[in-house]
Amino acid sequence: xxxxxxxxxxxxxxxxxxxxxxxxxxTTGIAGDKFFKEIKENAKITGTKCKKCEIxxxxxxxxxxxxxxxxxxxxxVSDKGIVHxxxxxxxxxDGSKMDKPVIMAVIKLDGMHGxxxxxxxxxxxxxxxxxxxxxxxxxxKKERVxxxxxxxxxxxxx
Amino acid sequence: xxxxxxxxxxxxxxxKQIDEGEVTTVKHSPNVKYAWSCGEAMSRFLxxxxxxxxxxxxxxxxxxxxxxxxxxxxxCFRPTNEWVYLKDTGKIMTFSKSYLDTNxxxxxxxxxxxxxxxxxxxxxxxxxxxxxxxxxxxxxxxxxxxxxxxxEKxxxxxxxxxxxxxxxxxxx
Numbered sequence: 001x002x003x004x005x006x007x008x009x010x011x012x013x014x015x016x017x018x019x020x021x022x023x024x025x026x027t028t029g030i031a032g033d034k035f036f037k038e039i040k041e042n043a044k045i046t047g048t049k050c051k052k053c054e055i056x057x058x059x060x061x062x063x064x065x066x067x068x069x070x071x072x073x074x075x076x077v078s079d080k081g082i083v084h085x086x087x088x089x090x091x092x093x094d095g096s097k098m099d100k101p102v103i104m105a106v107i108k109l110d111g112m113h114g115x116x117x118x119x120x121x122x123x124x125x126x127x128x129x130x131x132x133x134x135x136x137x138x139x140x141k142k143e144r145v146x147x148x149x150x151x152x153x154x155x156x157x158x
Numbered sequence: 159x160x161x162x163x164x165x166x167x168x169x170x171x172x173x174k175q176i177d178e179g180e181v182t183t184v185k186h187s188p189n190v191k192y193a194w195s196c197g198e199a200m201s202r203f204l205x206x207x208x209x210x211x212x213x214x215x216x217x218x219x220x221x222x223x224x225x226x227x228x229x230x231x232x233x234c235f236r237p238t239n240e241w242v243y244l245k246d247t248g249k250i251m252t253f254s255k256s257y258l259d260t261n262x263x264x265x266x267x268x269x270x271x272x273x274x275x276x277x278x279x280x281x282x283x284x285x286x287x288x289x290x291x292x293x294x295x296x297x298x299x300x301x302x303x304x305x306x307x308x309x310e311k312x313x314x315x316x317x318x319x320x321x322x323x324x325x326x327x328x329x330x
Contacts, residue, residue, distance in 0.1 A: 012201060012202070013198070013201045014195075014201040014205070015193050015194060015195045015196055016193065016194045017193050018191070019190065019191045020191075020192070022187075022188050022190045023185075023186070023188075024186055025185050026186075027171060027182070027183050028182045028184065030168060030169075032182065033181050033182050036182040037182060040182075146182040147182075147184075
């Protein structure tokens with residue numbers, strides 16, 4: 001039977017290799033643009049506020065996700081907040097073990113609803129606690145490019 | 159635009175605004191490498207291509223000769239039985255004249271592509287390839303064609319080991 005006459009020499013089998021080009025550029029949008037430029041120029045974190053729902057969105061949105069209202073009121077949010085939740089990463093993106101763990105956290109800044117995801121620094125993994133107060137550490141103005149990575153990390157404050 | 163919506167909010171951006179960083183962007187080049195295993199039938203098919211031969215696979219129940227070869231007959235739900243060599247001639251089943259190249263750029267001389275019914279294979283066994291050595295106006299369905307192979311040294315065991323199909327000359 002044909003099914004039993006299988007090739008036993010793996011060298012006779014072939015494969016195709018491919019490398020798909022999937023580069024992309026994504027613009028941050030009207031609200032996103034203002035948000036990142038504010039980080040770049042003034043090292044400030046901004047959001048938009050829905051007057052009706054009394055919710056402050058960070059990163060800012062153009063529309064309220066709850067009531068679909070146009071959001072026109074821009075507010076400065078504090079660069080300080082609390083650790084809402086966190087995780088300690090011992091592996092990098094390829095799954096290799098890292099020498100030093102990276103602490104990723106959801107940080108709820110004072111004045112915002114929800115949280116933003118960022119790294120924690122200047123703290124040992126065993127000392128991180130939920131509810132701990134942290135502050136954003138920005139790069140120097142020269143190094144800032146208008147990215148969320150213009151914030152180096154969040155460090156604990158009293 | 160729709161009947162209700164005459165204008166979408168937002169503004170049109172130029173390439174310059176993006177290139178010069180006037181607007182903030184996120185750029186990424188994902189690593190999308192892959193390897194696809196050809197399996198038993200396709201591996202043999204490609205190895206035979208390297209030798210300059212076309213091979214099909216026969217199902218002894220329905221008697222069909224499957225081309226390109228498959229290890230399983232999709233009509234009888236059973237394994238196919240034997241290898242059959244086929245000629246490198248056939249008939250054009252359908253074709254297309256493309257005035258766009260593979261990068262979607264406009265071109266003056268069209269690329270001729272189509273599906274060929276290889277001689278000796280059963281009905282509805284299509285083989286997709288390029289056509290050459292013919293005027294774009296003379297191509298038609300039912301035209302008899304023959305494969306033009308690359309030199310033996312250049313062949314690598316790929317469908318492109320056939321450069322294109324040319325019209326069959328009288329007496330061939």
